[in-house]
Amino acid sequence: MRDHTPRPPTPRLPTSRLPTSPGFWRSPLRGPWFTSVLGLVLLVGITVLFVTGLLSYAAYNPGLAPVNDKTPDKGLLGFYLFAWPTHPHWLYRLTQGVHVTFGITLIPVLLAKLWSVVPKLFALPPARSAAHALERISLLLLVGGALFEFVTGVLNVQLDYLFPGSFYPLHFYGAWVFFAAFVTHAALKTPAAVRNVRRMRGERDGRERQEAAGELVAPRPDPPTVSRRGALWFVGGASLLLWGTTAGRSFDGPLRRTALLAPHGGADPGSGPNGFQINKTAAYAGIAATETSEDAWRLVLTGRTGTVRLSRAELLRLPLHSAALPIACVEGWSTSDQWWRGVRLRDLAALVGHDEEPPDVLVESLQRHGAFRRAALRANQVADPRSLLALLVNGEDLSPDHGYPARIVVPAAPGVLNTKWVARMTFGDL
Amino acid sequence: MRKAPQGTMQLLLLACSFALAGYAGVRLLADDWLGVALWFVGAALLHDLVLVPLYAAADRGLVRVFGAAGHRDRTMYVRVPAALSALLLLVWFPLIGGQTDRRYRMATGLYADGFLARWLLITAVLFAGSALLFLLRLRSRLRRATKERPPVAH
Numbered sequence: 184m185r186d187h188t189p190r191p192p193t194p195r196l197p198t199s200r201l202p203t204s205p206g207f208w209r210s211p212l213r214g215p216w217f218t219s220v221l222g223l224v225l226l227v228g229i230t231v232l233f234v235t236g237l238l239s240y241a242a243y244n245p246g247l248a249p250v251n252d253k254t255p256d257k258g259l260l261g262f263y264l265f266a267w268p269t270h271p272h273w274l275y276r277l278t279q280g281v282h283v284t285f286g287i288t289l290i291p292v293l294l295a296k297l298w299s300v301v302p303k304l305f306a307l308p309p310a311r312s313a314a315h316a317l318e319r320i321s322l323l324l325l326v327g328g329a330l331f332e333f334v335t336g337v338l339n340v341q342l343d344y345l346f347p348g349s350f351y352p353l354h355f356y357g358a359w360v361f362f363a364a365f366v367t368h369a370a371l372k373t374p375a376a377v378r379n380v381r382r383m384r385g386e387r388d389g390r391e392r393q394e395a396a397g398e399l400v401a402p403r404p405d406p407p408t409v410s411r412r413g414a415l416w417f418v419g420g421a422s423l424l425l426w427g428t429t430a431g432r433s434f435d436g437p438l439r440r441t442a443l444l445a446p447h448g449g450a451d452p453g454s455g456p457n458g459f460q461i462n463k464t465a466a467y468a469g470i471a472a473t474e475t476s477e478d479a480w481r482l483v484l485t486g487r488t489g490t491v492r493l494s495r496a497e498l499l500r501l502p503l504h505s506a507a508l509p510i511a512c513v514e515g516w517s518t519s520d521q522w523w524r525g526v527r528l529r530d531l532a533a534l535v536g537h538d539e540e541p542p543d544v545l546v547e548s549l550q551r552h553g554a555f556r557r558a559a560l561r562a563n564q565v566a567d568p569r570s571l572l573a574l575l576v577n578g579e580d581l582s583p584d585h586g587y588p589a590r591i592v593v594p595a596a597p598g599v600l601n602t603k604w605v606a607r608m609t610f611g612d613l
Numbered sequence: 614m615r616k617a618p619q620g621t622m623q624l625l626l627l628a629c630s631f632a633l634a635g636y637a638g639v640r641l642l643a644d645d646w647l648g649v650a651l652w653f654v655g656a657a658l659l660h661d662l663v664l665v666p667l668y669a670a671a672d673r674g675l676v677r678v679f680g681a682a683g684h685r686d687r688t689m690y691v692r693v694p695a696a697l698s699a700l701l702l703l704v705w706f707p708l709i710g711g712q713t714d715r716r717y718r719m720a721t722g723l724y725a726d727g728f729l730a731r732w733l734l735i736t737a738v739l740f741a742g743s744a745l746l747f748l749l750r751l752r753s754r755l756r757r758a759t760k761e762r763p764p765v766a767h
Binding site: 257324337342346360 | 620623624626627629630631633634636637638640641643644645648649651652653654656657660661665676679685686688689692693696697700701704705707708709712713716717719720721722723727728731732735
């Protein structure tokens, strides 16, 4: 400043010093093309996340029994629920792997998109009209909702339960709030985004001309240090890096070792038949060896004809069957197929009087705490010949961490419904 | 100026969106309304008013350092590995920072103490890769320059 004379009490900064002035924003990258490309990627990406998220919600069969339902006041938001199938057996492994891994991959795209439109946040006046004010409130739901969903998801897969409440209702209801704003935003902006990208594709001159006039474009840009195309490659590269260090946790063996930073990435917890990934260890669940010993442990089956108590030795004398099934967790990791061996759930149902059509079953664990110490399985899951009360895995007895003396395995079901340390099974309509 | 039909459509869409968001929102806020509202709005504010200014300032500083040295065009060689490393830390900070070490070990039977080391090694590889790329490009540029320079006859 050349002028050193006393100033009025509130000195006015040059307008470009304030983020409310368009001149404050200097990046030559911002413009309709950059924002439109990122927006269209998110349009597809977030739709995939929303659909796979709804599928995961359905996979828990929340409509089946209160024990499966972490959102009992869902109302109409569960309108689409259906009986979760058991075919193909890798269904949940796929949908939830996509949900989490793809979500993590989209983080750089989301951050870049938000960066590209940040000048609009500070634009003055805050509202030009009532409609504009409503639109800005909707944008708060959009941005807040997107960040809320990504942050709760990313924290949950790292077992960092900082968020205010149980993950299931927060992530589910949050998704609907976010999606309400997202659909509106997409409906209002997609036509223009498609136009922008189409119009500017290929023709460099055209793009320069369009960008010069478009909104979000800095009126006084700094000289570029990277082209818009280069910046887009940068965002894509960041996504690729996150994907590359995460995706491997959906497979056993060398591929898992490529998941360098993701939970359940790297090495397996053990070696040998029981060496594969563990959701919750016996120690974490508070299972004592005295409860699971041959003398102490009995499986209590209840059904139409009464109650039957079976020791593990008696279970082993029943017809045993094998099934190759994965463990697939809501946290997005999964194992490859493991060879489980045990008694078919429908054979257990028959033992207590359900000979023909197997009914639903309520499975209870020895666990004393934990959201899923009790879980319900639907009749179609009980009836599947690959659904087992497993006693062995990969040719050996289950280890304590994998649910010794007996655990449930059901094709295509989320990991937590594959109850470990099973104590009691109650057959009948729930 | 926006044409009237579009404005009407926009109003209808917004009304529909708010109604649905409200329906889900009362359920979202049912237990700990203050905590959830703080997280919802706080996430947007933290991002827009803390995270973006922080990384924008860091980036501006970086460009300035390179600019002062007369090598503005080389900014990307540092910006890319630094941003990628920061991104990995942003996403995986609970594991890298060891915040959930105990729970992670108890729950999964896996050790969480490798994450910090792995993140540091990935960061080292990112910078080393960038340095290598820089050297290769510099060399090819120098070679081209010597080839194109006319022979000096004295």
